Amino acid sequence: MSKVSASGLFTISVVAALLGALPAPAAEPVKIGILLPLTGNAAAAGQASKAAEEIGAEIVNGKHPELANLPLAASEGLPGLGGAKLDLVFVDHQGNPSLAQQLATRLITQDKVHALLGAYQSSCSFTATAVAERYGIPFLVGDSAALNITGRGFKWVFRSTPIASDYAATYMRFFDDMKKQGRRIAAIAVVNENTDYGTSVADSIEAEAKRSNVAVAIRIPYSASSTDVSAQVLQLKEKQPDVVIFISYTSDSILYMKSMKNLDYLPPMVIGDDTGFSDPSFIPAVSDIAQGAMNRSAWDIGKPGSTTYKINEMYKAKTGRDLDDTSGRNMQGFLALAEAINRAGSTDPEKIRLALSKTDLKPEQLMMGYNGLKFDDTGQNILASTYLIQLKDKQYQPVWPANAAAAKLDWPMAGWKH
Amino acid sequence: MLLLQVIVGGLLLGAIYALFSSGLTLIWGMMNFINFAHGEFVMLGMYVALLVVIWLGGGPAAFGFAAAFALFMLGIAVYLSLIRHVMRGPMLAQILSTFGLALLLRYTAFWIFSANFVSLPQSALSGTLNVAGILMPVPQLVAGLAAIVLTIALHLLLTCTTVGSQLLAVAEDRSAAMLMGIRPDRMQALAWGLAAASAGIAGALMAMSYPWSPSVGETFGLTAFVVVTLGGFGSVPGALYAGLIIGLIQALSAYLLGPIYKDIVVYALFAALLWLRPQGLMGKA
Numbered sequence: 001m002s003k004v005s006a007s008g009l010f011t012i013s014v015v016a017a018l019l020g021a022l023p024a025p026a027a028e029p030v031k032i033g034i035l036l037p038l039t040g041n042a043a044a045a046g047q048a049s050k051a052a053e054e055i056g057a058e059i060v061n062g063k064h065p066e067l068a069n070l071p072l073a074a075s076e077g078l079p080g081l082g083g084a085k086l087d088l089v090f091v092d093h094q095g096n097p098s099l100a101q102q103l104a105t106r107l108i109t110q111d112k113v114h115a116l117l118g119a120y121q122s123s124c125s126f127t128a129t130a131v132a133e134r135y136g137i138p139f140l141v142g143d144s145a146a147l148n149i150t151g152r153g154f155k156w157v158f159r160s161t162p163i164a165s166d167y168a169a170t171y172m173r174f175f176d177d178m179k180k181q182g183r184r185i186a187a188i189a190v191v192n193e194n195t196d197y198g199t200s201v202a203d204s205i206e207a208e209a210k211r212s213n214v215a216v217a218i219r220i221p222y223s224a225s226s227t228d229v230s231a232q233v234l235q236l237k238e239k240q241p242d243v244v245i246f247i248s249y250t251s252d253s254i255l256y257m258k259s260m261k262n263l264d265y266l267p268p269m270v271i272g273d274d275t276g277f278s279d280p281s282f283i284p285a286v287s288d289i290a291q292g293a294m295n296r297s298a299w300d301i302g303k304p305g306s307t308t309y310k311i312n313e314m315y316k317a318k319t320g321r322d323l324d325d326t327s328g329r330n331m332q333g334f335l336a337l338a339e340a341i342n343r344a345g346s347t348d349p350e351k352i353r354l355a356l357s358k359t360d361l362k363p364e365q366l367m368m369g370y371n372g373l374k375f376d377d378t379g380q381n382i383l384a385s386t387y388l389i390q391l392k393d394k395q396y397q398p399v400w401p402a403n404a405a406a407a408k409l410d411w412p413m414a415g416w417k418h
Numbered sequence: 419m420l421l422l423q424v425i426v427g428g429l430l431l432g433a434i435y436a437l438f439s440s441g442l443t444l445i446w447g448m449m450n451f452i453n454f455a456h457g458e459f460v461m462l463g464m465y466v467a468l469l470v471v472i473w474l475g476g477g478p479a480a481f482g483f484a485a486a487f488a489l490f491m492l493g494i495a496v497y498l499s500l501i502r503h504v505m506r507g508p509m510l511a512q513i514l515s516t517f518g519l520a521l522l523l524r525y526t527a528f529w530i531f532s533a534n535f536v537s538l539p540q541s542a543l544s545g546t547l548n549v550a551g552i553l554m555p556v557p558q559l560v561a562g563l564a565a566i567v568l569t570i571a572l573h574l575l576l577t578c579t580t581v582g583s584q585l586l587a588v589a590e591d592r593s594a595a596m597l598m599g600i601r602p603d604r605m606q607a608l609a610w611g612l613a614a615a616s617a618g619i620a621g622a623l624m625a626m627s628y629p630w631s632p633s634v635g636e637t638f639g640l641t642a643f644v645v646v647t648l649g650g651f652g653s654v655p656g657a658l659y660a661g662l663i664i665g666l667i668q669a670l671s672a673y674l675l676g677p678i679y680k681d682i683v684v685y686a687l688f689a690a691l692l693w694l695r696p697q698g699l700m701g702k703a
Contacts, residue, residue, distance in 0.1 A: 263555075
């Protein structure tokens with residue numbers, strides 16, 4: 001008898017404690033579906049972006065007064081929706097565009113997500129955004145650069161990252177600057193992987209180069225899954241361009257650097273168009289033979305104490321690595337989406353879409369080095385921009401433009417001759 | 419001169435194709451069994467090499483041997499635990515079993531090693547030989563030559579030794595071999611061991627020149643099928659010629675036509691050959 005009443009008392013006290021601990025009915029969480037390549041060839045990049053978006057959710061959901069210049073960091077959850085938390089649903093499209101399409105459908109119809117984010121490979125963003133448009137769910141593209149993702153007359157697709165034409169224009173401005181400083185840039189070579197991403201960026205570079213009177217000595221499209229790239233390196237060696245631009249994914253960019261050393265071909269400068277050159281595997285694999293290689297990035301860790309530095313510390317504590325540009329652009333996309341949902345004050349898709357279209361973030365409200373965040377009629381961020389960085393020892397440092405530079409540009413690159 | 423360079427590069431890569439394909443052709447020829455996990459064996463060989471270099475700091479001889487030994491044991495274990503049983507089942511079960519094995523190995527590797535690309539430290543073997551203006555990266559040269567030697571050694575083992583005759587006897591007529599006192603089970607386990615070992619050592623050799631991640635097996639598995647079909651099912655010399663030919667065609671078409679055409683050229687020639695000579699270069703009609 002006494003036993004029973006004891007356990008009964010215990011149950012009652014537990015229930016009472018639980019009831020007491022419960023806050024006022026919490027606002028429904030906001031579900032965000034995120035498409036990334038979590039396995040397959042680009043899995044490393046996909047996993048890195050996933051970690052970055054999880055940090056993004058932590059910043060929004062938790063209290064982070066130390067990051068107060070970022071919208072939603074200081075408060076807990078989304079104040080506009082009664083403190084609602086963000087709930088992330090990750091799916092793995094393996095870099096396969098048709099799988100990305102299926103998963104986007106599943107996220108919308110079964111998981112009932114309120115907004116979508118993704119999807120790394122341009123080819124996958126291309127198919128997944130079409131699904132979002134059909135169902136009328138807002139889709140924010142954080143890092144895919146191919147031109148054709150926006151500009152299809154879609155109402156529901158927004159893109160925070162700079163795109164192929166922005167990058168191409170940046171390279172040409174850089175070459176112009178270099179020529180003014182007396183460096184010879186008569187001809188360039190463009191080496192691109194042959195899916196949407198590589199093709200789109202390479203097309204834009206060719207077009208911009210023509211406009212800026214820079215000759216493209218050779219353009220080499222190839223498949224990113226190649227096991228051997230010696231033939232391509234020999235083609236470059238034959239043409240002797242002043243700069244080689246690689247638009248490459250991970251294994252292929254490592255392979256190019258190694259093959260260039262093996263075949264003793266070092267051009268005056270190599271520029272990697274982010275992606276493979278920013279992959280967490282790139283520096284450990286080839287930093288000793290690719291000294292001085294350039295890359296583009298809108299991410300800069302910054303000085304100790306700065307917001308970006310603190311974000312990097314959070315990311316480092318989670319993954320053991322510094323945040324990279326690709327993951328950073330995805331995190332920025334995530335934060336911009338959260339800011340719009342908060343402003344919408346609702347999970348109604350149309351209200352989120354309207355809020356996104358009215359987004360107007362200033363540079364100091366961003367973690368990336370964009371000039372701001374403001375979408376045009378096609379959904380493209382018109383204030384997106386990027387720096388150029390250079391590999392020095394085991395780290396990239398901003399070297400161009402001058403106002404963002406933290407180190408002096410080394411030209412020609414040293415490669416393995418240092 | 420550049421053309422000669424392209425040819426040398428293609429042949430060196432082709433030699434490695436030959437080595438790992440010879441393992442596939444051995445099993446195919448002996449048991450009429452298609453091993454879809456062969457590319458994964460190559461991938462595991464690469465990781466064995468990495469672990470040996472990191473933990474023990476060995477050179478190519480050490481990690482090559484370690485990869486061969488580890489994969490030899492794995493091959494035997496796979497035969498005893500899986501293949502022996504599904505051999506009695508329908509054809510479809512056989513195909514699906516190794517396909518499942520491939521996925522199991524690949525995702526176990528993802529789990530253990532993560533999806534990041536890795537490569538052997540530069541110090542493992544480096545440098546480039548310059549022979550009359552032709553540049554030969556030492557790792558590729560060593561890998562290519564070792565692959566040719568090992569493929570020939572496998573061929574000699576099959577044709578010139580008692581064990582080889584026993585292996586071939588089982589392949590020819592299982593019951594007749596049993597009547598002669600040969601235990602087919604042991605011989606087939608040995609064949610799986612040898613096949614996996616050749617894939618493992620090829621992986622270790624390639625690890626010296628190429629970065630990889632757990633999904634690399636897919637590419638190599640497909641290449642091995644093309645090489646084996648071209649060379650003729652069950653023919654090790656056929657695999658050697660076919661490997662060299664495919665390496666050469668890939669390199670030449672990538673250089674002369676552009677890299678995106680190299681697979682088109684390979685598969686077009688492959689389809690044409692299947693039409694004209696379905697048994698492959700060296701296969702029995």
